[in-house]
Amino acid sequence: MGSKLFLLSGANYHALSPQLQKEIYEEFYQFVYSPIIYMVKDHAATEDIIQNSFIKIIDSVPRAENEAQLKSWLKVVVRNMVYNYFRKTKKNRNEIDSESVYINESAPMSTEAASLEKEVELKLMTETISQCLNELRPEYKALIELRWKRELSYREIATELETTEERVKYKLYRAREAMKRTFSKKWGE
Incomplete structure (x- = not known):
């Protein structure tokens, strides 16, 4: 059987049965949990991002021609929600000098020394x-x-x-x- 996520594209999520809604959410959760926890490194924040992303998705899901197209769109929405999380929480802002980012733009950032979180920031x-x-x-x-x-x-x-x-x-x-x-x-x- 194919992915239940693809049902988001063709149906009104709120009109689906509660059991099917739960299965779709669980599949979405499994789909996005690993990349989010890898970037955020906080389980509670990851849960919040997943829930907020899902709410945003069910309110504005586009019609997709295939499952790959839908999953690509889902990844973009989730990535943007992670970026918003970093903006809102202002994590590690004190470690990055806003003026030096522009002045030293040509200086390569060491990927060994910087975490993925700092790179996103x-x-x-x-x-x-x-x-x-x-x-x-x-x-x-x-x-x-x-x-x-x-x-x-x-x-x-x-x-x-x-x-x-x-x-x-x-x-x-x-x-x-x-x-x-x-x-x-x-x-x-």
Whole structure:
């Protein structure tokens, strides 16, 4: 017999019999428990993530052509719920300096020293920083990219923009402050 999970795609979950609902949930639980516990390393948090994911899934399950397509979608939903968990709990935030993530972007992160949890956290933070950068005024975005991506000095930036070093320092300060405000709104304190 095929997977009971595929029934989610074609039927209204709430209209199914309680026994079938239980079997679908148990199969979903078995399907996602291992990857979640591997990332979160906390049984209670894993249980919460599974339950919240399942509720989200039964409320918005798309029509899938086959079981593989449905399982791929389920994995995406669960992965996003794990990311949300890391954002909400702010685990190990004190160990990652938000300014150094952008400045030292080219420095490779040692996978031996960093746990999977830290890697996920760093990826989320980097994505958030990129989003914040894209939301800045174009002038500020250009200054930040010249300073930290291209690693130009104040003098080199001033020459390229045909302005003074003092003006570059002032505008770069304003750009960093705008970036910090935007980042704080998205990421939290």
